[in-house]
Amino acid sequence: MPERPRLTPAIADIRRAVRELLPSEGIVLVALSGGPDSLALAAATAFEAPRAGLSAGAVIVDHALQPGSADVAAHAAQQAQQLGLNPVLVKQVEVGTGGGPEAAARAARYAALGEAAAEVGASAVLLGHTLDDQAETVLLGLARGSGAGSVKGMAQVAGLYRRPLLGIRRSQTVQFCLDSDLTPWLDPHNDDERYSRVRVRRTVLPLLESELGPGIAEALARTAAMAREDGEALDHFAEEVLEELAEHAEAGISLPVKALASNPAALRQRIIRSVVLAEFGVSLSRAQTLEVARLVTDWHGQGPLDLPGVKVERQGALLLFTAST
Numbered sequence: 001m002p003e004r005p006r007l008t009p010a011i012a013d014i015r016r017a018v019r020e021l022l023p024s025e026g027i028v029l030v031a032l033s034g035g036p037d038s039l040a041l042a043a044a045t046a047f048e049a050p051r052a053g054l055s056a057g058a059v060i061v062d063h064a065l066q067p068g069s070a071d072v073a074a075h076a077a078q079q080a081q082q083l084g085l086n087p088v089l090v091k092q093v094e095v096g097t098g099g100g101p102e103a104a105a106r107a108a109r110y111a112a113l114g115e116a117a118a119e120v121g122a123s124a125v126l127l128g129h130t131l132d133d134q135a136e137t138v139l140l141g142l143a144r145g146s147g148a149g150s151v152k153g154m155a156q157v158a159g160l161y162r163r164p165l166l167g168i169r170r171s172q173t174v175q176f177c178l179d180s181d182l183t184p185w186l187d188p189h190n191d192d193e194r195y196s197r198v199r200v201r202r203t204v205l206p207l208l209e210s211e212l213g214p215g216i217a218e219a220l221a222r223t224a225a226m227a228r229e230d231g232e233a234l235d236h237f238a239e240e241v242l243e244e245l246a247e248h249a250e251a252g253i254s255l256p257v258k259a260l261a262s263n264p265a266a267l268r269q270r271i272i273r274s275v276v277l278a279e280f281g282v283s284l285s286r287a288q289t290l291e292v293a294r295l296v297t298d299w300h301g302q303g304p305l306d307l308p309g310v311k312v313e314r315q316g317a318l319l320l321f322t323a324s325t
Contacts, residue, residue: 002307004109005177006254006272008175008176008179010175010176010179011027011044011171011176011179012038012138012179013050013168014040014041014044014164014165014168014172014173014174014176015044015047015048017027017044017164017165017167017168018041018044018045018048018164018274019048019051019052020164021126021156021157021162021163021164021210022027022045022048022052022053022054022125022245023051023123023124023162023183024254025053025054025279026054026055026121026122026123026124027055027057027120027121027122027123028044028045028049028055028056028057028122028123028124028125028126028317029056029057029058029059029089029113029116029117029120029124029125030056030057030058030059030080030085030125030126030128031058031059031061031109031113031124031125031126031127031128032058032059032060032076032079032080032128033060033076033078033128033185033187034060034063034072034073034076034184034185035128035173035184035185035187035190036173036176036177036184037128037129037165037170037297039076039173039182039184039185040128040165040172040173040176040177040180040182041078041081041126041127041128041164041173041179042058042079042083042085043090043176043177043180043182043261044164044176045085046083046084046085046125049062049088051294054095054298055086056085056086057080057085057086057088057089057092057120057122058076058077058080058085058087058089059088059090059112059116059117059125060073060076060080060088060089060091061073061092061093061108061109061113062090062091062092062093063092063093063095063105063108063109064094064095065091065095065187065189066104068187070092070251072119073090073092074090075185076185077090078186079182079302088122089116089119089120090117091112091113091116091308093108093109093112093256094108095108096108099269101176101196102196102197110189111135111151112176112257113125113161114160115161121260121296122160123161124160124161125160125161125162126161126164127162127163128163128165128173129154129163129166130166130167130168130169130170130172130173131165131167131168131169131170131171131217131218131221132169132201132205132217132219132223133154133166133170133293134153134154134166134224135152135203135216135217135218135220135221136197136200136201137153137164137224138151138153138207138223139200139204139220140196140197140200140249141153141291143239146223147304149231151223151227152224152227152228153221153227153228154166154224155228156180163173166221167221173245175206181256187277205217206208211306234267234270235270235274237267238267238270239274240273241259241267241271241273242255242265242274242275245259245271246262246275247318249320251293251320251322252279252320252321252322252323253275253279253320253321253322254315254318254319254320254321255271255318255319255321256262256318257295257299257314257317257318257319259315259321260272260296261296261297265293268293269286269290269293272284272292273289274294275321276292276307276310276321279310279321280306280309280310280321281309282306282308282309282310282325288307291305291307292305292307292319295312295313295314296314296319302314303306306324309323309324310322310323311323311324
């Protein structure tokens with residue numbers, strides 16, 4: 001074990017953030033790349049987990065996307081062991097091409113993290129996303145125009161995964177490593193402007209700070225938190241209304257048109273998306289959801305909608321959802 005570093009503001013803030021989000025029992029794994037964010041997270045977890053009566057390990061995912069990646073993974077594993085983390089797992093993955101390079105790498109990474117968690121029976125996997133990552137996610141969501149679902153950014157807790165550092169700036173994790181005499185790996189992909197997230201990080205956010213003043217990243221993170229709170233409340237109300245309105249039939253499931261029409265658009269559209277996802281495993285796009293909603297709010301005798309995996313038609317006072325053939 002390395003000599004314990006003096007308690008600096010960065011170390012105190014990150015330890016506190018980790019302490020507040022540790023599970024109550026079991027093994028926790030830190031997703032460790034070797035970069036400053038995940039290395040600071042690993043060191044803070046190695047300090048806090050034993051004091052909470054927890055075992056803490058690490059999982060390193062080698063995406064094998066650049067020369068020397070196996071050496072980087074091995075070095076990160078060595079750092080984890082020196083911090084006292086155990087077990088330390090290294091998972092090499094094969095990154096596909098679906099959805100573009102960033103999405104494909106993310107899918108491979110999460111599959112490996114889930115596999116590692118199952119292997120050791122982990123109760124949580126800690127991820128090193130920071131407030132800066134959250135701000136970038138919100139900006140990318142705004143650019144896609146994909147609504148509140150993307151503007152709400154990343155959840156602090158999402159099933160197995162926990163993100164203790166969402167209130168921590170990237171500069172703090174860098175300072176943590178300096179204060180702790182830890183040498184992080186600097187991923188060259190983080191400077192590759194072929195990636196949209198890198199362009200947001202290096203060009204868009206600094207420009208916004210320059211033109212609009214400091215505090216943009218914090219404002220975007222606050223926006224994400226508020227959008228998430230609102231979205232969760234609306235989802236809760238939609239589920240309550242859906243339970244009350246839905247009628248199962250041999251052919252499918254139906255909702256009363258009058259009751260749907262009486263709800264605000266935000267709730268009505270959530271109800272439509274929820275019933276289709278729950279019953280048919282289909283995620284409707286906004287355009288598809290609005291087409292279904294028009295059968296309620298703009299009815300003039302139009303025929304059924306044949307959407308991927310589901311058929312929706314109006315039968316008198318009911319909106320009927322059936323599996324498409």
